[in-house]
Each structure stands twice: as C-alpha cells, then as structure tokens.
Amino acid sequence: MDKLQAMKVFCRVYEAESFKIASESLDISRPMVTRYINALEESLGAKLLHRNTRNISVTHAGQQYYQRCSNILEAIEEAEGELTDLTHQPKGHIRISVPMDFGLSHMVPILSEFSKIYPEITLEIDFSDKRVDLTESGIDLAVRGGDLGGDQFIARPLCSMRGYVCASPEYLSRMGSPKHPKDLTDHNCMVYTNAPYGNRWTFKSEHEEFDVQISGSLMGNNGSALTRLSVAGAGIIMQPDFLVDKYIEKGELVTLFEDYETFSGQFYVVYAERKLLPKKVRLLIDFLFERLQLTI
Template sequence: MDKLQAMKVFCRVYEAESFKVASESLDISRPMVTRYINSLEERLGTKLLHRNTRNISITHAGRQYYRHCIPILEAIEESENELSDLAHQPKGHLRLSVPMDFGLTHMVPILSEFSNMYPDITLELEFSDKRVDLTETGIDLAVRGGDLGGDQFIARPLCSMKGHVCASPEYIAKWGRPKIPADLLKHNCLVYTNAPLSTKWYFQKGGLREDVTIKGSILANNGSALTRLCLEGVGIIMQPDFLVDPYIKSGQLVPLLGEYETFSGKFYAVYAERKLLPRKVRLLIDFLMEKLKMPST
C-alpha cells in the first residue's frame, strides 16, 4: 500500500476526527480509509486511533506519528511546487497580512509593481495590527513591527522605524510646549491602544530611562486617525516616523522633546518555520527587502 497516501489519509482522519469527512475530502471510499489506517497500524505495530460506532479518539502514538507526518508531507508538496515553479512562471494565491498604517503608506504603493512582475500570483491583503497565527489563519506571510514575541516563526528584517512626539503649532500656541517628559502629565496625550502599554510613554536620555503615564481625551487603535486628530490641534501624539515625517517636514506638526529617544524598532517579514519555502513567498520577501530597505536607526 502507498505509504505516502496512507500518511495523508491518517492526517486527514486525525484533523477531522472522522472517517466520513476524511473519505469525502480525499474523494475515496470509507472502506478504503479504513484499509489505509489498518495497514499503517499493522506496519507500525501500534494503535493510532481508537474508534467505535460513534466517534474516534487519538492515541498517544497517533499524536506522535501525526507530528512526524506533517513536515514530511509539507516538504514533499513544496518540493513538487519548487520543481514546477522552475519550469513555469510563479503562480498561485498568496495571503499577506500587513499593519494598517504601514501597509497603506509604504506597501500598497509598491505592491502594484510586484503584481506587474508576477501577474500569475494573486495577492490577498489582510490589514491588521494584531498578531496572527500563521498556521491557523492560512497566512503565507505577515509584516509586523516591534517586539514579535516568540520563536515559533522566522522573521526577516525589512526596515527600521522610530517614534516621535508631536503636536500642531496651534496646540502649542494654546497649551504650551512640554520641556521635559513629566510635563506631558499636564497635556492631552492621544492614546494608541494597540501598543502593549498604551498609556505609558518612555523616554531615554544619557542612558537614563523615564516612564510617563499619560492620559488623554481620545483613544484609538489606528495611528493615522490619531495623527489626523493631532493635526487638528486636539492633542499630543507619539507615533512612528513613517506617519509623522511628512507633516514635520511641511511644518504642520512640531517635534517635541527631541533631545530624548523614544521607541525604535524594525518591521519584519514573518513566516512559519519550515524547511522549504514556496517560491512565490520567497519572491515577495526578496522584493520587500529590496524596496523597503531604510538606513538603520
């Protein structure tokens, strides 16, 4: 009996916890599913599944075997795709998750070029500032910034970013200009709720760090919205350079507390750890690394 097909059948039964669902999704008969499972168990000399007329349950050996099967099957599939890609124009569906603000300002303008270069690759964009489970969501590649937290994926640096504290000239004229971080306690600071510690801004100068617990009249999970409110003179923001630099250059926003360093970090291309990466994903990573590269901060 075909060992690879038997592994596929077992993995599908494991995932669906159903012989019926496995047979339908693989387009084979239920008796054939049973024969594949029986053959595997006989060859391995152990029970992989306990089943009765109502349900099935996975044995410890079954869980162990499944963990070994998945990378083998993925490697074979990706090897076949790799060979196919060498002979043909890269193609397929590619799901990309990008941060809302950075995606709109820096990625949308360049992705049209990627699409023109590889017309047979269909890009599906998901805009989100939240971390995504690359395995469960089916996302092929995510672009994320800051502290990624965890080592269950691979992260390739794309570009750098740093934070600026800003206000509009109108706000400063009305409420004054903070001279030290503690002065922010007397100001309306607009809160970005997607930050890990949204109401705590930190500053560093001369190796000393100072944390300030800010408060404000408006909280939002979108940096562009807070920047727009800041332009209208509503309050003070701490936002990354890619959002505020154009307004600082035009004079619409004034940088504050410039002698202090705030947050800094990088944006990364993040993908699930695997031995072989589909060519379409590699092409997009290489493209983003070339187009988004910025001087390190």
C-alpha cells in the same frame, strides 16, 4: 479518494487542531474534512486522530504520518516551484498578514507592484494590528513589529522604526509648548490603545530614563487616525516615523523633546519554520526586502 488532497487536509487539521479551522482555510465543508480523515484512517488501518465534541488529539501514528506527509507536500511544492521557474511564470496563492497603518502607508504600493510583476500569484492580504496565529489562520507570512512570539517561526528583520512625540503648530500656539517630557501631564495627549506602552510614555537620554503617565480626551486603536487628529490640533501624540514623517516635512506637525528618544524597534518578516519554503513565498520575501530598503 484523492490521496494528495487527503494528506493536505490531515496536515491542516493537525496544524490547526481543529476541523472547523481546517475547513475554512481550505475552503471545503466540515463534513468533507471528516470524510477525508476517515478515508485516510481506513486506508492506513490506523487511527490518526482522537476527537470528541470539544477537541481533538493526535495519536502516535498521527504524529509520524504528519511528518511524512508534510515532507512529501513540501517536496511537491518545491518541485512545482522549480518548474515554474523554468517557465518564468510564478503562480499560486499567498496569504499575508500586515499591520494596518504600516501596511497602508508602505506595504500597499509594494504589494501592488509585486502583483503587476507576477500576475499569476494571487495575494490575499489581511490588514490588522491583531497578532495573527500563522498556523491556525493559514497565513503564509506576516509582517510584524515588536514582540514576535513563538519559537516555531522564523523572523527576519525587515526595516527599523522609531517613535516621535509631535503636535501641530496650532495646538502649541494655543496650549503652549512643553519644555520637558514631564510637562506632558499638563497637556492633552492621545493614547494609542494597541500600543504596549499605553498611557505610559518612556523617554531616554544620555543621562536618564523615565516614564511619564499621560492622559487626554482622545484615545483610539488606529495610529493613522490619531496622527490626523493631532494634525488638526486635537493634542499631542507619540507615533512611529512612518506615520508622522510626511506631516513633519510639510510643517503640519512639530517634533518635541529632540534631546530624548522614545520607542524604537524593527519590523520583521515572519513565517513558519519549514525545510522547503515555497518558491512563491521566497520570491515575495525577497521583494519586500529589496523595496523596503529603498523606501524606509
């Protein structure tokens, strides 16, 4: 039995609480996962996991063994990282999850540059607006906006964003320009279905804060698509600056209600709390901070 690989398999099963997820993230068969766990328990003379057809649970011995294994595996990864530094050839595999729109507009050029500088590091990128469980999915780090969720993760502010209400000059010429946010009830507003605010847009000024319930003939789960529809004259949108800035600069979109603020927030780099963060992951995090501060 490859004891080191068996320890990796056990830690993955422990973290995911699933043989199936562990086998998928490690790219080995489920029977092989079972064999590794059985071999470990036999060599240790102790039961690490209780399992049945529905779920698994960790024994007291399993909890203690996991802490030892995770420390050992982190130490090995750190040692390999230090040797990599000496040879000036960082290498390894990193799984990263990024939001669809922000990922395509800002992360793709940065990740492409990173890949050219560090060709021995393989990046596996998940473009999705869905909240990803870092533990279950085996993601090394994620870029997230808004609510982070979970105290077991470290979240470092990466860059800020703010929202704008916009429409095309063609739409405003055809339908008239709303003078106050409450006038939006008489306009075709496009709902971004992935946003927590949905069809209730919040507006803030120095003197007041209120919500406006909007409606329209178009809605969707992709902010970039809704922005392009607005450019084409389909209606009014509320979208973040990183999606609308270039269209505003070209005059293809016009901002509304300059005296009011909509939503604002941060993007964060999120990763699991560990004593020793792998060098390759730290390298990518530092690279993201450096590049995004130059572009945002």
